[in-house]
Amino acid sequence: MPPGELIFRERAVVTGTPLGEADLPRAWDCLSEVMDPEVPVVSVVDLGMIRAVEWDSDHLHVKVSPTYSGCPATEVIERDVEQALIETGFRNPRIERVLAPAWTTDWITDKGRQQLRDYGIAPPAVGEGRDTLLDPGPAECPHCGGTDTRRISEFGSTACKALYQCRQCLEPFDYFKCL
Numbered sequence: 001m002p003p004g005e006l007i008f009r010e011r012a013v014v015t016g017t018p019l020g021e022a023d024l025p026r027a028w029d030c031l032s033e034v035m036d037p038e039v040p041v042v043s044v045v046d047l048g049m050i051r052a053v054e055w056d057s058d059h060l061h062v063k064v065s066p067t068y069s070g071c072p073a074t075e076v077i078e079r080d081v082e083q084a085l086i087e088t089g090f091r092n093p094r095i096e097r098v099l100a101p102a103w104t105t106d107w108i109t110d111k112g113r114q115q116l117r118d119y120g121i122a123p124p125a126v127g128e129g130r131d132t133l134l135d136p137g138p139a140e141c142p143h144c145g146g147t148d149t150r151r152i153s154e155f156g157s158t159a160c161k162a163l164y165q166c167r168q169c170l171e172p173f174d175y176f177k178c179l
């Protein structure tokens with residue numbers, strides 16, 4: 001946490017000064033530090049889960065799209081988002097779950113894709129012709145960049161991922177399935 005962040009939070013908590021409409025950029029900064037519990041290096045912002053951050057008369061209104069529907073992490077993420085906003089100084093933030101349009105892996109930012117790769121997870125393919133959740137195809141090895149890979153299991157460390165092995169460096173890796 002940068003030093004200014006702590007001072008800022010202390011002011012909000014100690015003096016009870018609630019944040020307002022002018023503090024929307026603070027809300028985005030705050031959300032960019034809320035990580036996906038299943039991929040703790042990628043924020044909910046870089047996963048493309050935050051659809052909108054708005055000010056609604058006296059409270060912050062945040063629209064969140066769950067990633068994979070039925071993903072058990074969804075409720076954890078919504079609680080984490082609410083908690084982080086309260087700690088930053090927003091009173092009574094309202095978190096709205098937005099199901100339509102449905103989240104797609106295309107919403108993951110370039111930064112998020114690189115963070116997945118750095119973490120050892122192959123990011124999902126982008127655009128048309130990509131593979132589906134149920135039938136992931138070849139994936140690029142996040143360790144050596146090799147494309148000669150094979151799927152070992154339909155499910156990796158979580159249901160959202162498939163387990164692959166690289167034939168070039170022989171390392172196993174998770175592939176973040178497309179949706």
Ligand SMILES: [Zn+2]
Nearest residue numbers: 141144166169
């Ligand atoms: Zn490899």
